[in-house]
Amino acid sequence: RPKTLNIEVLDLSGRRVRNLSVQRSFPSGEHEFFWDGRDDRGLMAPPGVYLTRIAVHTDQGTFAQARNLALVY
Numbered sequence: 001r002p003k004t005l006n007i008e009v010l011d012l013s014g015r016r017v018r019n020l021s022v023q024r025s026f027p028s029g030e031h032e033f034f035w036d037g038r039d040d041r042g043l044m045a046p047p048g049v050y051l052t053r054i055a056v057h058t059d060q061g062t063f064a065q066a067r068n069l070a071l072v073y
Contacts, residue, residue, distance in 0.1 A: 002027050006055040009035055009045075009069065017045050037071055047072050 002025030009018040017039045039045050050071055055064035
């Protein structure tokens with residue numbers, strides 16, 4: 001069944017920089033999301049290493065995965 005995706009960009013201390021969550025259901029398969037380098041206030045985040053955390057709530061519980069992301073400009 002389609003599920004809602006929770007997507008966050010975090011700094012290395014674990015603080016949320018940007019919430020990219022989409023409040024609509026997605027079918028199974030591959031999906032792409034883009035981050036423009038801005039924080040939740042619309043300001044450019046400083047260059048550096050960030051974490052992306054993607055979570056989906058399933059019938060079996062929550063599945064979450066984190067990956068490194070480098071921001072350069």
